[in-house]
Amino acid sequence: MLAYRWTPEVYCDILRAIHRIERAGKRVSLYSVGQKSQVPVNRLKNRLSELRMLGLLNNDFSITPAGYGFCEDYTKSVERFLSKYRLHR
Numbered sequence: 001m002l003a004y005r006w007t008p009e010v011y012c013d014i015l016r017a018i019h020r021i022e023r024a025g026k027r028v029s030l031y032s033v034g035q036k037s038q039v040p041v042n043r044l045k046n047r048l049s050e051l052r053m054l055g056l057l058n059n060d061f062s063i064t065p066a067g068y069g070f071c072e073d074y075t076k077s078v079e080r081f082l083s084k085y086r087l088h089r
Contacts, residue, residue: 012074013037014047015056015067028061 005013017036021028033048034041051057056067 008074008078010037010039010047011051011054011056012071014039014044014051015063015071018057018061018063019071022062033061 014033014037017033018028020036021032026032030041030044033039034044037044039047048057048061051067052059054066056064056070058064
């Protein structure tokens with residue numbers, strides 16, 4: 001089992017965290033996203049920048065349609081593959 005998360009997994013965890021926070025009707029903050037995605041705030045800032053550059057996240061922390069598509073594809077393809085071979089955390 002891998003002891004670390006690779007970048008696409010972290011991206012998906014961050015996007016999922018933002019989605020869960022928004023659905024709960026709470027304000028999206030660095031702290032809340034970091035806590036739910038298990039990414040330290042110092043690294044989270046860089047990842048959020050990357051997600052914006054990729055067009056998966058808007059400047060106001062809202063997930064773009066491409067961001068939702070990314071998570072859907074990750075879940076359907078990558079997670080299923082990793083689980084099949086017991087490589088998923």
